[in-house]
Amino acid sequence: MWLFCPILTHKTLHRANASLFLYLLHCAGCNHMTWLQPGIGNMNTLIDSVHFIAVAPSDNGLYGYGWWLDSPKLPNYAHSRFLVRAKPKIDSLYATLPGRLSTGVAGWSMGGFGALHNIIQHPDVYASAFSIKGGVDPNAAAQSHLGQRFWIIHCSGQ
Secondary structure (H helix, E strand, O other): OOEEEEEEEOOOOOHHHOEEEEEEEOOOOOOHHHHHOHHHOOHHHHHHHHOEEEEEEEOOOOOOOOOOOEOOOOOOOEHHHHHHHHHHHHHHHOOEOOOHHHEEEEEEOHHHHHHHHHHHHOOOOOOEEEEEOOOOOHHHHHHOOOOOOOEEEEEOOO
16 A cells, blocks of 8 residues: 655645655665654745645655665566555645646655665656765766756765
């Protein structure tokens, strides 16, 4: 069972003023509530200042460390597929701008890897990815997708 919690929105949430959308992927050993902890960066203030709607998905611990990938052998182990399929539902429930250009994915550590993996696997869904200490070489990943336009931001330090 997948959960979407928390949903972070800016204070002036109106359908007429639709917002950009961002998935926040947690790290190994963390959960969807990690993004609300003060040490992570006060996400509520950040979301409000940039007028995003952000969702921190969770599989409620059912599949352990998922790395935000799909398993070719375990059909229920479908983290990436879940994110792609959930976006239209989120668009219908919240004042998000639908479509690729308004959709991003970000993550910390394992979630950072997942963010980069998902933008590379689904450039038709995401236009931007932000990785904080994600375990991947973004230069090599970007080279394999020359001709596709998307933003990758990868931070390896404090």
